[in-house]
Structures are given as C-alpha cells and as structure tokens.
Amino acid sequence: MPLPYDQMLGKLCKQTIWRQEDVKIYGKVYQQPRLVALYADEGKRYDYSCLTMHPLPWTDLLREIKRRIEDCTDATFNAVFLNLYRDHNDSMGFHSDDEKELGKNPVIASLTFGATRTFILKHKFNKELPPVKIPLESGTVLLMKGATQHFWKHGINKQTKPCGPRVNLTFRTLFS
Numbered sequence: 001m002p003l004p005y006d007q008m009l010g011k012l013c014k015q016t017i018w019r020q021e022d023v024k025i026y027g028k029v030y031q032q033p034r035l036v037a038l039y040a041d042e043g044k045r046y047d048y049s050c051l052t053m054h055p056l057p058w059t060d061l062l063r064e065i066k067r068r069i070e071d072c073t074d075a076t077f078n079a080v081f082l083n084l085y086r087d088h089n090d091s092m093g094f095h096s097d098d099e100k101e102l103g104k105n106p107v108i109a110s111l112t113f114g115a116t117r118t119f120i121l122k123h124k125f126n127k128e129l130p131p132v133k134i135p136l137e138s139g140t141v142l143l144m145k146g147a148t149q150h151f152w153k154h155g156i157n158k159q160t161k162p163c164g165p166r167v168n169l170t171f172r173t174l175f176s
C-alpha cells in the first residue's frame with residue numbers, strides 16, 4: 001500500500017510515543033531541546049548521549065518506512081531513532097554517532113519530514129575545512145557510512161527564522 005507522503009509528518013507526530021529526556025552536561029541537568037523516541041527489534045538497547053534508551057516495538061508505519069529505506073539504500077537496519085524538532089528553537093548539538101553499539105563504521109540512513117532544517121557537518125581535526133551545510137527538505141534521505149563518524153561531527157542549530165515541526169528518522173543497526 002503506498003504511503004501518502006504528504007501525511008507522513010502528521011502521522012509520525014501523532015503515532016510516535018515521544019519523550020523529552022534530561023541530559024547532564026558538565027554536571028548540570030538540562031532538558032533536551034527536542035523530543036525523541038527509539039523503536040527497534042526486541043532485546044536491543046542503546047546507550048545514547050549518556051542515556052540508556054529501551055526501545056519500543058516497531059509500529060506498522062515505522063516497519064513500512066524501514067522496508068522502503070532498506071530498498072533504496074541496499075542496507076538493513078534493526079532500529080530507528082526519531083527526533084521531533086517542534087519549531088525553530090529546537091536543535092541537536094554537534095556529535096558523532098559513534099556509540100559502541102553501532103559498530104566501527106555504521107551505515108545510518110536519515111529521513112526527514114516537515115520543515116527544512118540545515119544539517120551541518122564539521123570536520124573534527126581539520127579546522128580549516130569549512131562546515132558542510134545541507135538543507136534537508138521534506139522527503140530527503142541522507143546516508144552516512146564508512147569512516148564518516150570518525151572524521152565528522154554533525155548537528156542541527158536552532159535558527160532565528162520561525163519554522164514548523166520537523167521529524168527526522170535515523171535508521172541504524174544496533175549490535176547490542
């Protein structure tokens with residue numbers, strides 16, 4: 001059954017069990033500036049950004065999106081991490097997806113619905129390289145693989161220009 005593409009943002013916002021997690025930075029506790037969720041095969045767990053996340057079981061919608069992403073990337077995944085950026089004030093700090101559960105050279109497929117936000121990559125060692133800025137429009141798939149996480153950090157800055165919600169799904173393989 002075809003997925004009605006223009007309804008994906010609404011469906012994902014509504015059907016996902018979102019959480020706002022606390023994170024500790026230099027001993028101080030903050031609320032993450034976005035909502036998150038993790039869905040995965042049974043028995044998986046993910047120590048993500050100082051949090052241990054216990055995944056929920058796949059929904060029909062997420063399983064169907066995973067199947068399509070696997071078709072177009074020629075990779076297989078057993079987990080999806082979802083982020084809901086409610087508006088222009090929500091963000092994600094610079095990081096590499098390098099947790100040990102992801103293995104050495106993870107293949108990560110990132111899919112976006114909703115507002116266009118700029119995905120920024122910064123080289124970790126060569127400070128002369130300018131940041132790479134990729135505006136991710138609704139429906140875009142971005143694939144990170146090979147040694148990307150060893151050399152690059154990525155993040156989404158908050159922005160002054162108001163925008164509506166954006167859902168990002170990153171399909172991953174957890175070896176946990």
Ligand SMILES: O=C(O)CCC(=O)C(=O)O
Pocket residue numbers: 081083092097110119136154155156168170
């Ligand atoms: O929202 C995005 O495009 C990036 C998400 C991300 O980097 C992550 O979930 O680790």
Ligand SMILES: [Mn+2]
Pocket residue numbers: 095096097154
């Ligand atoms: Mn990431």
